[in-house]
Each structure stands twice: as C-alpha cells, then as structure tokens.
Amino acid sequence: MILARVAGRVTSTIHHPSMDGRALLVLDKLGADGRVSGGYLIAVDAAGAGPGQVVLVLDEGNGARQILGGVDLPIRSVVVGIVDDIG
Amino acid sequence: MFLGRVIGRLVAAVVTPGMEGIPLLWVQPLDKHSRPSGAAFVCADGTRMAGPGELVYWEASREAALTLDPSFVPVDHAVVGLVNDVQLDEEPADRWPAASAAVRAATAGASPASAPAPAPAPRRRRKP
Numbered sequence: 001m002i003l004a005r006v007a008g009r010v011t012s013t014i015h016h017p018s019m020d021g022r023a024l025l026v027l028d029k030l031g032a033d034g035r036v037s038g039g040y041l042i043a044v045d046a047a048g049a050g051p052g053q054v055v056l057v058l059d060e061g062n063g064a065r066q067i068l069g070g071v072d073l074p075i076r077s078v079v080v081g082i083v084d085d086i087g
Numbered sequence: 088m089f090l091g092r093v094i095g096r097l098v099a100a101v102v103t104p105g106m107e108g109i110p111l112l113w114v115q116p117l118d119k120h121s122r123p124s125g126a127a128f129v130c131a132d133g134t135r136m137a138g139p140g141e142l143v144y145w146e147a148s149r150e151a152a153l154t155l156d157p158s159f160v161p162v163d164h165a166v167v168g169l170v171n172d173v174q175l176d177e178e179p180a181d182r183w184p185a186a187s188a189a190v191r192a193a194t195a196g197a198s199p200a201s202a203p204a205p206a207p208a209p210r211r212r213r214k215p
Contacts, residue, residue, distance in 0.1 A: 004154040006176070007119060007172050007175055007176055007178070008119070008173060008175035008176050009173075009174050010090075010144060010170055010173050010174075011170070011171045011172045011173075011174070012144065012168040012169060012170055012171055013169070013171055014134055014136050014168060015134060015152050015168025015169065015171040016133045016134055016167050016168060018153075018154075019167060019168055024088070024144070026119050026173060026175065027168070028119075028178075038130070040089075040118065040164050041088065041089060042088040042089060042090065042144055043088070048138065049177045061148065061149055061150045061153075064150075072158055073150075073153065074133060074147060074150045074151065074152075074153040075088075075146070075150060076088070076147075076148060076150045076169055076174040077088060079196060080197060
C-alpha cells in the first residue's frame with residue numbers, strides 16, 4: 001500500500017458499467033518526507049476521503065476486487081483508509 | 088488509473104485470436120493537470136465510446152483486460168471511462184498533517200531547506 005494525499009476528483013458519465021456509482025479521487029503520491037513526490041494516480045474511494053486528507057491506497061487488483069466485491073472489476077487502485085497520524 | 092487523451096484510432100486487420108472486434112485507441116498519457124506526460128501507447132476501449140480528442144481515464148496491467156468480455160484477452164491497457172471534469176484542490180504547502188519528529192528527523196536532508204516547517208498540528212491521543 002502507498003500513502004497519498006487527496007488532490008481532487010474526477011467526474012465521468014460514460015464509463016465501464018463496473019464504475020457506476022463509484023467516486024474517483026485524484027491522489028498525489030507522498031514521499032518518505034511527507035511531501036508530494038510528483039506522481040499521481042486516480043483511485044476509487046472506499047473510505048470516504050475528503051480534500052487534502054492523507055490516505056492509504058491499495059494499488060493491487062486482487063485486493064481491490066475483494067474490497068469492492070466483484071470478480072471482474074477493472075479497478076486496481078482503491079483508497080482503503082484515512083491516515084490520522086504517522087508515528 | 089490515470090488520465091489520457093485519445094490521439095488516434097487503430098485499425099489492425101490481423102490480430103491474435105480473442106482480440107477480434109476490440110476497438111483500439113492510441114492514447115497519450117497525461118499528468119493530473121492534463122499535460123502530456125510520457126510515451127503514447129495503445130489502449131483497448133472498454134467503453135466502446137471513446138474517440139480522438141477525448142479526455143479519458145485508463146487502467147494498465149491485468150485489470151485492463153477485465154474491461155472486456157471475454158476478459159481473458161492479451162490486453163494490457165484499456166480505457167475505463169470518459170472524463171467530464173477533473174476538479175483539483177489547491178495544493179497545500181505543508182507536509183502530512185502530523186508527521187512525527189522521528190520521520191522529520193530521518194528525512195530532514197531530503198527536503199529543500201527553504202520549505203516552511205509544518206505547523207504543529209493539534210493531536211488527540213487516547214490515554215491508556
């Protein structure tokens with residue numbers, strides 16, 4: 001899993017049927033110093049994350065399908081947690 | 088998933104069995120500001136509705152093939168949806184809200200000296 005910060009949202013009307021009703025977030029990847037490292041990704045929100053929040057992102061298809069409940073979902077990246085603190 | 092711009096349509100008369108009839112698009116990957124970033128590649132069109140000029144989001148790897156039916160096809164990039172809008176928040180200058188002193192100390196050399204130190208965030212801790 002990786003750490004990222006919510007940087008925005010993507011809206012889409014025409015999409016693969018498996019994306020119906022799913023919120024898509026634009027996430028900035030974070031480096032070890034807690035700063036945006038330059039990369040980004042678009043992930044399905046399964047945690048209810050809000051703007052600017054640091055989130056935990058699963059970037060693997062099998063786990064994503066397990067969380068979202070489908071055997072043939074074309075989804076690899078899922079926000080699975082909201083980070084409160086890194087100790 | 089990532090953003091991309093469809094820059095062309097492909098026609099392939101000879102394809103490997105299983106790929107017949109799959110629409111193929113030439114896609115330029117984009118950064119989050121919709122600026123071109125990296126080399127263009129060919130995507131299967133999982134929506135069957137994308138065309139040149141369209142802003143799309145795409146998926147790579149095994150998940151790309153899952154946009155198609157049947158899904159056991161040799162495809163490694165696919166368009167999953169057409170983008171209406173990308174709304175970006177203002178970029179905060181600080182680090183993560185409550186990075187510990189240990190994390191900051193361990194990575195002090197990695198960040199530019201001119202960067203402002205993060206304000207000490209109020210933290211609620213559960214007392215044992």
